[in-house]
Amino acid sequence: MRIPSVLLLLATACSAAEALPDHVTFTEHIAPILFAKCAGCHRPGEIAPFSLLTYADAKKHAKQLAEITTERTMPPWHADKDNPAFLNNRSLDEWQIALLTAWQRGGAVEGDAAKLPSAPKFAEGWAMGVPDLELKMPEAYQIPPEGRDTYRNFVLPLNFAEDKWISAIELRPSSPEVVHHVLIFLDTDGSAAKRDAKDPKPGYNGFVSVGLTYVAGWAPGAGPLVLPPDLAWRFPKGANLVLQTHLSPKGKAMQEATSVGLRFAKEPPPHTYTTVQLPPQFGILNGIQIPAGEKNYTLRDSFTLPIDCDAFAVGAHAHYLGKRMTMTATRPDGSKATLLKVSDWDFAWQEQYAYRERIPLPKGTRLDTEVIWDNSAENERNPSKPPVPVHWGIASADEMGSVTVGVVPRKNEDLEVLRAALTEHIADVMIDAAQHSLELPEGLGKKLAPVASMLKGFDKNGDGTLDDAERAPVRTLIQFSGFPRQMLNASP
Ligand code: HEC
Structure with a gap:
């Protein structure tokens, strides 16, 4: 039997409308989105300006959440839709955005406490798990309350007696709010260590990286840097790690002492890149x-x-x-x-x-x-x-x-x-x-x-x-x- 096309149209329109629940509640619909897509940055000690872990947190910002996700300003994700699929895509889909809007319009109701998923667990310390090697800047660098952004290069000796293969790197700034981004380099000829020694404060200023080998870039909120299982970074014997850190003053005096966690690859990787x-x-x-x-x-x-x-x-x-x-x-x-x-x-x-x-x-x-x-x-x-x-x-x-x-x-x-x-x-x-x-x-x-x-x-x-x-x-x-x-x- 042929179904009249107008009925088909009606059917799809209805199913889309039916798809949104009548009562959108925090515990059943909103918490899972916030826990999965926002809490990574919106929790105490992270880079976002407020936490989104509880009903009270979310209700206070309900209107803003609906608006900012509809505009697609948050979660931060700047790749266009018609890109290849990315593993680390943190954007929301249309359905999740519609839920946030419907929740706000419906009065930002809490709902049945029994439906609340358990709060996300964030590893104390390291998101990568316990690192094989942990390094830390021996002395904190002071960031004044005001002034220009600076590029400060912090040198961390690795003291490897032989070449090592590294499969994951995690950075943990002590003050993520002031760290805009970090470019990670290897100093294989000691030139960065020499420049550091000449400057009495921790690290040295500047951006020029001649003589350094680039490893990877990192920004707060990005999580650990992990290479696919068939690849690894080679850290040569005697090299130092250099963290070229872009620091932005945040209105009060702060200090930064970054920690670095490294995971060693079990064996030399089969491929190179x-x-x-x-x-x-x-x-x-x-x-x-x-x-x-x-x-x-x-x-x-x-x-x-x-x-x-x-x-x-x-x-x-x-x-x-x-x-x-x-x-x-x-x-x-x-x-x-x-x-x-x-x-x-x-x-x-x-x-x-x-x-x-x-x-x-x-x-x-x-x-x-x-x-x-x-x-x-x-x-x-x-x-x-x-x-x-x-x-x-x-x-x-x-x-x-x-x-x-x-x-x-x-x-x-x-x-x-x-x-x-x-x-x-x-x-x-x-x-x-x-x-x-x-x-x-x-x-x-x-x-x-x-x-x-x-x-x-x-x-x-x-x-x-x-x-x-x-x-x-x-x-x-x-x-x-x-x-x-x-x-x-x-x-x-
Ligand atoms: C990768 C980190 C990160 C993630 C993930 C993230 N945010 Fe944010 N958010 C920030 C930062 C940082 C700010 C401060 C403003 C800025 O730097 O853009 C912010 C600001 C906001 C603001 C205030 C914006 C303003 O104009 O004052 C809202 C609302 C917000 N986020 C909602 C969300 C929601 C909802 C999610 C999840 C669906 C989310 N964010 C996920 C980092 C993040």
Whole structure:
């Protein structure tokens, strides 16, 4: 029998309406959402401004909860919906948002106490379980009540007598409110320890990380950093751990002494990985030069993978002017995959996204990144009012912008091929930016003038650009400096 389509429509409309319970209560419907999706940050001692563990807590904020989840401001999650599935997705679905709204409209009722799920258990101390090794800053660093944000580098000696494989890292700041984010590095040549020794207070200021090997980024609320079971970080013998910590004053004098928990891998991992950052963020030669008032300043970068590999995680980085970033993969058979799409970038949430399933990227796949900045007065997050020209730099008011994907080569021996291609790409981006700077009248152009005039010496036919043959020796020179290689972090 054919069912009239109008009836079908009615049926779906009814089932959607019926799906929302008549009496939405805290104990039965709301507590499970708050416990699972909010309490990680909204509990005493964590980064959120109030707790959401009890009926009283939730009722007090009922209207705000409905509004902020409908706007999708909370829970913080900035990846667009049409991304690959992420393991660490903390966003709410439509159904959960509808429940929060219905609960508030229905008078934020408590409900049957017997239906209340048991409160979430948060590990005292470590979310990762007891670490194999625990480190702590020997002395707390004092953060004044007011003033500029600082980047402070804290050096923690590891004293490993042999190379170690690390499968998980957890950071526990003593004052999470002041810690904006932390970049974790390894100091393998003692240069960070030397700089630390020169500064009488704990750690040393600055951002420049030449000589350090990047391990991972972390922000409060993110939980422990855990690599998939077939991967691990190698911490070489004699290395120090460096926590490059972005600290923001919070209106009262505070102190920070971060603890670090490490888990050792049971055995050396069967696979290795490396990161591919597009465009590479190595310094002023990146070429970011955003005119004041520019609403859609766009940079693109592409890189073709020379080996078969699989992507396992992705992240983006920019400062306040960043607006949108995407990375897509186009495979040799023409099929495409989105690796990351963020249309509402927020500097406050430097997220690492872990794919639920690895994304196949066969040899010959082209990765394309686009980053868009908004340096107009309409950008509420613009730190300069009125807007000023902005170029690449380490301060929050300068800019950076990139998408970084973590890839696992299918054959371990291919890693070197990928790294060689990446260092060549980095050299090429440098050469392009220096060439481009010749056309810039001021700002970045002036800073890059010495590099650009050096490049002129390589322009044998004097046509104003470096063709492939002319740039070969420049690439070799840049690669010889060792600088591009320091940009790559690989697990071995
Ligand atoms: C990863 C940490 C984190 C999670 C998870 C989280 N919050 Fe928040 N929340 C914060 C922080 C931090 C703030 C303070 C404002 C800010 O920094 O954006 C905040 C602020 C808020 C505010 C006040 C906003 C304002 O404008 O004053 C509300 C309401 C809120 N959160 C609700 C929720 C709800 C509901 C959930 C779960 C569905 C949730 N949050 C999950 C970290 C979190």
